[in-house]
Amino acid sequence: MIPSMVIPVGGRVSRVSIDGWIADVACAHPDAGVTVAGAARRLAETLVAGSVGVAPDDVRVAALLPSGRPVAMSAAGPMPVSVSVSHERTIAGAAVSSAARVGIDIVDPLTARSALDAWFRNDERSSMPLAESPGDDVTTGWRACLWSAKEAAYKAASLDVPFAPLAVVIVPGTGDRFHFTVQGSLRDVSGSGRCFTAGRHVVTLAVVGSVATEDGTCS
Numbered sequence: 464m465i466p467s468m469v470i471p472v473g474g475r476v477s478r479v480s481i482d483g484w485i486a487d488v489a490c491a492h493p494d495a496g497v498t499v500a501g502a503a504r505r506l507a508e509t510l511v512a513g514s515v516g517v518a519p520d521d522v523r524v525a526a527l528l529p530s531g532r533p534v535a536m537s538a539a540g541p542m543p544v545s546v547s548v549s550h551e552r553t554i555a556g557a558a559v560s561s562a563a564r565v566g567i568d569i570v571d572p573l574t575a576r577s578a579l580d581a582w583f584r585n586d587e588r589s590s591m592p593l594a595e596s597p598g599d600d601v602t603t604g605w606r607a608c609l610w611s612a613k614e615a616a617y618k619a620a621s622l623d624v625p626f627a628p629l630a631v632v633i634v635p636g637t638g639d640r641f642h643f644t645v646q647g648s649l650r651d652v653s654g655s656g657r658c659f660t661a662g663r664h665v666v667t668l669a670v671v672g673s674v675a676t677e678d679g680t681c682s
């Protein structure tokens with residue numbers, strides 16, 4: 464859970480591979496007068512358009528209600544890609560894949576305080592490197608990755624259940640990698656992920672090996 468790859472902040476697309484699943488990721492600061500949520504959706508539309516070879520104006524990323532999970536729409540209906548967005552106060556991010564379900568999450572390590580530890584399982588807490596001093600950078604970075612991994616995994620699982628951090632099990636792997644299981648009320652979903660950096664932020668991408676087909680109904 465130690466990021467090594469940098470996602471540039473400026474909209475340039477990075478193609479990443481996680482256990483053989485390919486996804487496109489981009490991060491950007493919002494233009495003046497654009498909300499960060501709006502910037503994230505526009506970024507997602509641009510990624511979807513690039514991935515399927517249509518104009519960005521022909522793609523609409525909308526929230527599937529009641530769950531809130533984003534879906535990519537064209538004039539012909541839902542598009543066969545998985546899309547995910549995340550936004551922090553000053554930065555927007557999006558991820559798209561035509562092969563896997565994706566989840567992206569952005570965390571500002573400055574806000575990843577120890578209160579978050581209450582949402583970690585015992586084995587997750589014990590995976591954290593020991594702080595040598597209060598506010599230790601290594602511990603804070605690990606905590607930001609762990610929390611971000613939970614949110615990205617929840618999004619990629621596409622279970623359309625409320626987010627329950629303790630029901631998302633993160634197993635750190637080597638380097639920037641992790642595996643996860645999201646425990647749903649009817650079934651569990653497992654997948655893999657990686658942590659990156661974008662400026663001072665942690666960006667985490669999670670994948671599950673098939674594109675979502677559910678309708679967004681909360682179970």
Ligand SMILES: CC(C)(COP(=O)(O)OP(=O)(O)OC[C@H]1O[C@@H](n2cnc3c(N)ncnc32)[C@H](O)[C@@H]1OP(=O)(O)O)[C@@H](O)C(=O)NCCC(=O)NCCS
Pocket residue numbers: 500526529530531532533547548549550551567568569614617618619621623624625626680681682
């Ligand atoms: C997923 C969630 C934890 C992310 O919160 P966050 O880390 O503070 O915010 P982020 O910026 O990283 O992500 C927000 C994006 O997550 C996406 N998202 C929301 N719900 C989602 C879900 N169920 N599955 C996948 N993605 C979801 C949306 O695209 C949202 O962007 P928007 O608010 O601009 O529409 C939060 O949105 C949540 O709890 N959603 C569940 C909502 C819910 O309980 N729905 C009813 C039961 S299914």
